[in-house]
Amino acid sequence: MQVSLSWLSTHLDLSSYTVPQLSDLLTFAGVEVEGIEERGVATDKVVVAQIQSFEQHPNADKLSVCQVDDGSGTLRQIVCGAKNFKAGDKVPLALPGAVLPGGFAIKEGKLRGVDSLGMLCSGTELGIGEDTGGLLIMAADSPVGTPFNKLNPADVLFDLEITPNRSDLLSHLGLARELAALTGLPLKGERHHANASTSTKVKAAAEEQIVIKAAEACPLYTARLIKGVKVGPSPEWLRRRLESIGLRPINSIVDITNYVMMEMGQSLHCVDLDTLKGGIVVRLASEGEKFLALDGLSYALQTDDLVIADSERPVAIAGVMGGGETGVTETTVNVLLESAYFAPSGIRRTSRRLGLSSDSSYRFERGIDPQQVQGGSELATKLILEIAGGTAEDVVQVAGAAPALVGEVTLDENRARKLLGTPDMTGDEIRAILNKLGLTQKSASEHESQWMIPSYRLDLLRAVDLMEEIARVIGLDRVPSRQVAVAAPVDAADRAYDFAMNLRQTLASRGFFEAQTLRLIADAQLADSLGGGQGVAVKNPLSEDHTTLRPSIVPGLIATAALNIRQGLHRLRFFELGRVFLTLPKGGSREEERLAVLLSGPVSPTSWHGREPQAADVHELVGQIQNLTRTPLEVRPVKENSANYLLTSELRAGNRILGWIAQLHPARAREIDARHPVYVAELLLSALRQGSTGPTKFEELPRFPGMTRDVAMEVPADLAHAKVAAFFATQKHPLFVGAEVFDVFADPSGTKIAKDRKSIAWTLTYRSADKTLETAEVDAAHTAILTALEKTLPATVRR
Amino acid sequence: MLSELDSLKITALAALDAAQDESALEAVRVNFLGKKGSVTALSQGMKDVPVEQKKEVGAKLNEVRTAITEGIDTKKLALQAAQDGKAVEGIDITLPGRPGAGVGALHPLTQIRDLAIRTLRRMGFALAEGPEIETEWHCFDALNTPADHPARNEKDTFYLPDGRLLRTHTSSVQVRTMEAAKALPIRIIAPGAAYRRDEIDATHLSVFNQLEGLYVNQDVSLGDLKGTLEYFFREIFGAGTAVRFRPHFFPFTEPSFEIDVKLEAKGKEARWIEIAGCGMVDPAVFAEINKARGDTLFDPETTTGFAFGLGLDRLAMIMHGITDIRHLIENDVRFLQQFAA
Incomplete structure (x- = not known):
């Protein structure tokens, strides 16, 4: 609301307050001052002058040399650039020494060689906002020599934000009433214009x-x-x-x-x-x-x-x-x-x-x-x-009839002291504050007082409303600061936060940038989702770019990738942790925290060490995810549910689904001008966290050395690694500890190995808890496992 | 034999002297001390030496062998030392290091949120959370916001077809927490997203991030609110930071305040910057929660509390001098990498 100081001043004399003081007064009464504009001039050195005559400036086409009557008895020569006047007009004249709004100081001087002893002014130059394209032509009866501000009083405009509870302040009288209460200044008029x-x-x-x-x-x-x-x-x-x-x-x-x-x-x-x-x-x-x-x-x-x-x-x-x-x-x-x-x-x-x-x-x-x-x-x-x-x-x-909207309120002064944290505040002080705000005390006992609320204070209905008034008037400077710490038991939200924060730090230290994308996405982005859920559509979206609460974080990361590709970046490493929203089949919705990762381009940044590093493949992302989960990860290909993806697979640990992984379809990748294949993953934070609860239990270190045996075998080209791994994982031989793949070889040309075959090689480890193994014992165990291998899998072991 | 040994020693030491690398040195060792070496050959001749000379010749033989062995060892150390000196020849250590996997970064919002959370945890606040899709009751009614309040309309708030809405503030977590509380005190903070139907521009996002705080107990006072938030903002902005509380209005707190901190912008005079809203929980909120719970855990006669909320996006902008809020959602790597730890 715009409030004029000059208008306010018709109700109370605020001349003892500077504008900044008034601004503070209002601010700490709960009325936010959003702007202050000073209009007109306070100085007496701008006066009414009459133009007696003028002529063309000898050295400048656009200037006139005017002889003006400033009321002093002698004519004053002023050079002026305006054209909208005639002899006899009365105009504002700024005398040397005047300072105009904006800090513009007027001095005697020469303009193009002609003396000018002041300046004739336009409305805007005097901060009264009336620009008529030249000098401000004043009323013909304006007395020459009179200070301009006598005729056009200077004013200050406050732009105030009145909070919704204080409708009584939405007028000049209302504000004057409030200022009178706060300053103790008397109101000039009658409160209701009766x-x-x-x-x-x-x-x-x-x-x-x-x-x-x-x-x-x-x-x-x-x-x-x-x-x-x-x-x-x-x-x-x-x-x-x-x-x-x-x-x-x-x-x-x-x-x-x-x-x-x-x-x-x-x-x-x-x-x-x-x-x-x-x-x-x-x-x-x-x-x-x-x-x-x-x-x-x-x-x-x-x-x-x-x-x-x-x-x-x-x-x-x-x-x-x-x-x-x-x-x-x-x-x-x-x-x-x-x-x-x-x-x-x-x-x-x-x-x-x-x-x-x-x-x-x-x-x-x-x-x-x-x-x-x-x-x-x-x-x-x-x-x-x-x-x-x-x-x-x-x-x-x-x-x-006028409704009675306010009535009597009883204030327990002890409770007021407790709530405000001001035990030393006296009853007299409390009552003086309420009195000056226009409340009338009806009665009082030792710690209680009853108050009649003035009809304009619609916000004062309860004791706590009066406590607020007291707090507002005394201000928080009067309230001593107190700090209590309470032992806070760690609960689920704290654990979830710490877990998520650890993941973030891990990924950032591995070269990933954390993104935060808007949870409201466009319909067109939904096909970029991973995980197959359906988002939650908003009834009144603001634009078609933000219609739906995301069912997946990945669409946001793909938009992030696109933006950075436009900036010329092709090595992309992003992750985001945040909430997704899923519509439930039976109605309603579920919110869940997820982690999404996007990876594309060279495995390390290019540098002076020779050639550009190779572009990441899907195994790079699987490895990154594996390193986050700690428990062994099973990657299980599933049916694609979006044309935007290839290789979509579930990530599992035992019976838990941890999330999904996929390669962005090359056609979709071309749409965002990706130079390298783009891989994405989305993980369920709660499932990830399940694998990491409780303290780690220490396992004794082996006391005897283990022995390894390598095996190379030929298998059908389409035999999944997972099948072989599953075989080794189920071997129960007492000396067998585990196996790891160390080579996969296929030859699409069919020269070194048939096209439909591939060669894989594994290292098997054997160990006994009780003794150092003899070669013969290991050989026997190894032979037993290879025999089982050939029986179980379509594999030919190279011996 | 003795003279033969003397001349052999001279020859061997000269050969050692001439050896320029370890393989030449090894050749010297083989030539003199190897199975077929000259010293070995002479020592085999010992059996033919007359008994009275055996002692003298034997001593000489040992002397020569020792001299050559020691000579080889000494020379070997000298050659290694010369080689070690050349180990770093030609290396320009001023070249940039290998990038490894490169450096990533946490989003500045994450960093500021974590700073805020760590600070408040030190004061015994535990984390709490709630759904972002909320009921009108949790977002408005329970927070003393009447049905015809200006915020409750489809112009300002996102609604779902089923009547629920996207929470307009994290204050709904206050309600969720009080609804589920088993006992007092409640001392929680809730970081989270909130939604308002604002066009996105340099200073507005339709989805933004807030941090809510709530402390409810017997006899919580305005002094607790002031002390807690002064501590918080001085931890965030520095020990000497001026903090002021301006009376304001929120439906769910009374009295209510806005908090300003006095900060210097680069090259400008310090000025007050609005940073948070806070207040004492309005008894009407406790009454509404009691009604929903069907008990009087939040006895309005004895229970008081304070609540506060601040915009994390705004805090990040102020802290880092970010001039356009859209940087926070665009995730341009040129922006993000400026915040690498």
């Missing part, structure tokens, strides 16, 4: 004049008839007030209602009485009822929208926007002035549904003071009579 009284009688409205058919949404409605007005432009002071806070003057009646709203927070509405047919009905709209608003658009209403209607049609959406056919115009003669209290929730609902937000709806939906409804009407009436003339009916017609 002295603006123009009427004598308040009278319940007759049914044919006002009917409220929706008392819950509109508990109080008042109308005042003012006849014989002459609508025209507002006077200078009113226009200036509105313009200073960014409102556009329209006509005197509309301007007055806006002024009253910004002055005291009461939103009013004026209609042209002669356009009304019958009395006012405050009612809910009928389904689909059309409303032609003053913005020229037609709105379709619903049955929970509150309207102000005459006997035929709505003339306003209550508290939100007036009608296009009934508004006050230059030709309006008779006015109905509405001032009412509308319940916040209905206004909020309607305003949001129709996408219509106005200064008025903003105030109603946050809640206004019901006690100010009549004061607002009175102030507006007084101003209309002053400015637009006419006669006000002596009677204010009132339907309904």
